[in-house]
Amino acid sequence: MTGGAPAGGPARGGSRMRDESAQRAANAEAPRIPNLWHRIGAMFVPYRGLISIAVALVLVNAGLSVLPPLLTQQAFDRGLFPVGGGGPDVPALARILVMMFVLAIATNAIGIAQSSLTARVGNSLMGDLRVRLFEHLQRMDIGFFTRTKTGVIQSRLQNDVGGVASTLQSMITSVVGNTVTVIASIVAMLLLSWQLTIVALVLMPVLVLVQRRVGQVRARIATATQESLSDMTAITQESLGVSGILLAKSFGRQQAESERFRAVNRTQIALQIRQAMSGQGFFALVSIIFALVPVGIYGVSAWLLTDGVELTAGTIVAFTTVQARLSMPLVGLMRVALDVQTSSALFARIFEYLDLTPAITPKAGARAVDRDRLGDVAFEHVTFRYSDAAPDAAPTLDDVSFTVRPGEMAAFVGPSGAGKSTIAMLVPRFYEAERGTVRFAGDDVRDLDPLELVEHIGIVSQDTYLSHATIAENLRYAKPDASDAELADACRRAAIHDTIAAFPDGYDTVVGERGYRLSGGEKQRIAIARVMLKDPAVLVLDEATSALDSIAERHVQQALDAAARGRTVIAIAHRLATVRDADVIHVVDGGRIIDRGTHDQLIARGGVYARLYSEQRSDPGRAGAGGPAGATGPAGSAGTMDPG
Numbered sequence: 001m002t003g004g005a006p007a008g009g010p011a012r013g014g015s016r017m018r019d020e021s022a023q024r025a026a027n028a029e030a031p032r033i034p035n036l037w038h039r040i041g042a043m044f045v046p047y048r049g050l051i052s053i054a055v056a057l058v059l060v061n062a063g064l065s066v067l068p069p070l071l072t073q074q075a076f077d078r079g080l081f082p083v084g085g086g087g088p089d090v091p092a093l094a095r096i097l098v099m100m101f102v103l104a105i106a107t108n109a110i111g112i113a114q115s116s117l118t119a120r121v122g123n124s125l126m127g128d129l130r131v132r133l134f135e136h137l138q139r140m141d142i143g144f145f146t147r148t149k150t151g152v153i154q155s156r157l158q159n160d161v162g163g164v165a166s167t168l169q170s171m172i173t174s175v176v177g178n179t180v181t182v183i184a185s186i187v188a189m190l191l192l193s194w195q196l197t198i199v200a201l202v203l204m205p206v207l208v209l210v211q212r213r214v215g216q217v218r219a220r221i222a223t224a225t226q227e228s229l230s231d232m233t234a235i236t237q238e239s240l241g242v243s244g245i246l247l248a249k250s251f252g253r254q255q256a257e258s259e260r261f262r263a264v265n266r267t268q269i270a271l272q273i274r275q276a277m278s279g280q281g282f283f284a285l286v287s288i289i290f291a292l293v294p295v296g297i298y299g300v301s302a303w304l305l306t307d308g309v310e311l312t313a314g315t316i317v318a319f320t321t322v323q324a325r326l327s328m329p330l331v332g333l334m335r336v337a338l339d340v341q342t343s344s345a346l347f348a349r350i351f352e353y354l355d356l357t358p359a360i361t362p363k364a365g366a367r368a369v370d371r372d373r374l375g376d377v378a379f380e381h382v383t384f385r386y387s388d389a390a391p392d393a394a395p396t397l398d399d400v401s402f403t404v405r406p407g408e409m410a411a412f413v414g415p416s417g418a419g420k421s422t423i424a425m426l427v428p429r430f431y432e433a434e435r436g437t438v439r440f441a442g443d444d445v446r447d448l449d450p451l452e453l454v455e456h457i458g459i460v461s462q463d464t465y466l467s468h469a470t471i472a473e474n475l476r477y478a479k480p481d482a483s484d485a486e487l488a489d490a491c492r493r494a495a496i497h498d499t500i501a502a503f504p505d506g507y508d509t510v511v512g513e514r515g516y517r518l519s520g521g522e523k524q525r526i527a528i529a530r531v532m533l534k535d536p537a538v539l540v541l542d543e544a545t546s547a548l549d550s551i552a553e554r555h556v557q558q559a560l561d562a563a564a565r566g567r568t569v570i571a572i573a574h575r576l577a578t579v580r581d582a583d584v585i586h587v588v589d590g591g592r593i594i595d596r597g598t599h600d601q602l603i604a605r606g607g608v609y610a611r612l613y614s615e616q617r618s619d620p621g622r623a624g625a626g627g628p629a630g631a632t633g634p635a636g637s638a639g640t641m642d643p644g
């Protein structure tokens with residue numbers, strides 16, 4: 001599976017969600033992962049030292065468990081009723097009592113040590129898996145995240161990884177401890193009577209087969225349960241985020257959202273019950289068989305006795321006692337086997353994500369960015385298509401070529417959906433060109449180290465992302481070691497310092513989820529200050545002012561002018577006034593650059609640009625959210641007025 005994840009748009013409506021969940025529950029199959037067991041086993045390798053100690057402790061405790069009955073025997077034969085009579089031997093009894101006490105303390109202490117080791121191994125394994133998954137997902141391309149719901153990704157990271165933790169722990173202790181007991185019991189049974197051992201164990205293969213079948217069913221239910229959990233996480237994440245709540249409230253859809261949640265919750269409950277009950281019938285069958293085995297043993301004993309086989313009453317009683325003691329560890333092993341089978345479904349889901357290959361990967365021996373040519377950006381006959389576009393659809397970008405020299409400003413204008421933002425996305429290699437070459441500082445971006453490439457590019461888009469942290473923390477995202485003075489300086493240049501200073505908590509103001517505590521213009525200017533702290537050679541402005549009103553736009557434009565000074569700027573704009581002074585304006589339509597030139601040249605030519613420009617002059621509202629404004633031009637050029 002490459003790059004494709006269980007995706008899908010947000011499910012709408014309670015009944016559809018119910019249908020989907022029920023459908024999935026009916027045919028949930030764990031993903032098929034080659035070498036699954038081998039890969040699970042490999043995870044234990046780094047912990048083999050700790051596991052060996054844990055196994056040794058389990059074995060020691062198993063060995064010590066034979067001592068209490070022996071001490072009891074000694075308490076009777078030496079303490080209470082010593083050979084030769086003469087009444088109880090109190091000192092001997094006291095010695096045995098002390099030994100029993102020490103033994104109880106020792107076995108419990110060993111038990112605690114062993115639990116602590118297995119808990120450490122189990123949780124560390126789980127932690128490793130979580131980090132591996134997180135790091136792997138960080139490497140995935142943007143396309144993966146546009147296709148997959150955030151909640152679904154979160155769920156794999158939390159619910160699926162969390163779900164395997166208990167199995168990882170019980171695997172170590174239960175398997176070792178119970179196997180030792182089972183082997184010891186079978187040896188004891190064989191020593192007593194091999195014929196009766198056959199009777200006691202004849203049904204075991206049948207139980208193992210049934211257990212495997214039950215395990216498969218449980219694995220399917222576990223897959224469906226995890227799918228449903230991920231639906232729940234996705235709904236929670238979508239509906240209880242600020243954007244989701246705003247959407248629900250503004251459309252009065254809270255009731256529908258609750259119903260959507262209730263529906264998936266019902267599915268989850270039903271699946272949890274099915275999962276809890278799925279093994280019960282099997283274990284009832286095991287108990288019944290174990291209860292019936294002694295009857296079989298008596299029957300076969302009678303037959304053996306009539307056949308002349310030597311069999312004492314003591315042997316038969318001892319045999320049934322051992323056989324009865326076998327049931328507990330055997331059931332324990334079967335439980336673990338069932339749990340392992342169930343969690344293999346979860347492991348498969350985790351490995352499925354770990355096996356996703358990012359569509360864009362760094363090249364081995366990637367080159368460093370040529371510092372002497374920083375600021376040079378070029379597209380050479382670039383054709384691009386989004387991976388989820390229809391195969392016969394026209395390319396999103398079709399044979400796009402342009403060059404931007406260091407310090408120049410290139411603007412991209414054109415109708416909505418023309419492909420302007422896509423051009424911006426290709427510069428930092430967020431997407432890969434299908435044909436042609438994107439060059440940065442003279443090199444094909446595919447030959448460059450991706451981390452170094454983005455180091456030199458700053459992006460300010462309309463959809464500013466601030467994390468739920470303080471303003472200072474958001475700013476330091478760009479430069480973790482920036483001093484307070486540097487923050488203030490960047491904010492002054494971005495014309496936002498005075499606003500921040502006026503907040504009661506100043507730079508320690510928490511911006512809230514996605515920065516909702518701030519106005520659009522404030523957020524935007526903080527984002528610009530953040531980019532200035534990063535100090536990139538190339539600035540990509542993607543509709544950076546289009547969501548703002550005229551006053552906010554003026555402020556942001558001033559900040560952008562300051563940010564643009566001395567840098568290469570690639571500006572995407574709906575409002576043509578904001579890019580009037582660009583060195584070159586590229587007119588994009590239908591994924592192609594259909595015209596280019598300075599503002600004056602394009603106006604003189606009377607093409608699409610001239611038409612768009614005159615439309616915006618007569619109806620500035622069409623150009624975006626902002627009305628006519630005294631927006632200053634880019635790159636520090638002052639006084640460029642809106643055409644209105």
Ligand SMILES: Nc1ncnc2c1ncn2[C@@H]1O[C@H](COP(=O)(O)OP(=O)(O)OP(=O)(O)O)[C@@H](O)[C@H]1O
Nearest residue numbers: 146386388389396415416417418419420421422423
């Ligand atoms: N992640 C994506 N997956 C598939 N198609 C996409 C994706 N992003 C954009 N598109 C499509 O690619 C085309 C170009 O989109 P793009 O965002 O580049 O246009 P734009 O010129 O920036 O538009 P606008 O001015 O409205 O922002 C559109 O038809 C859009 O539907």
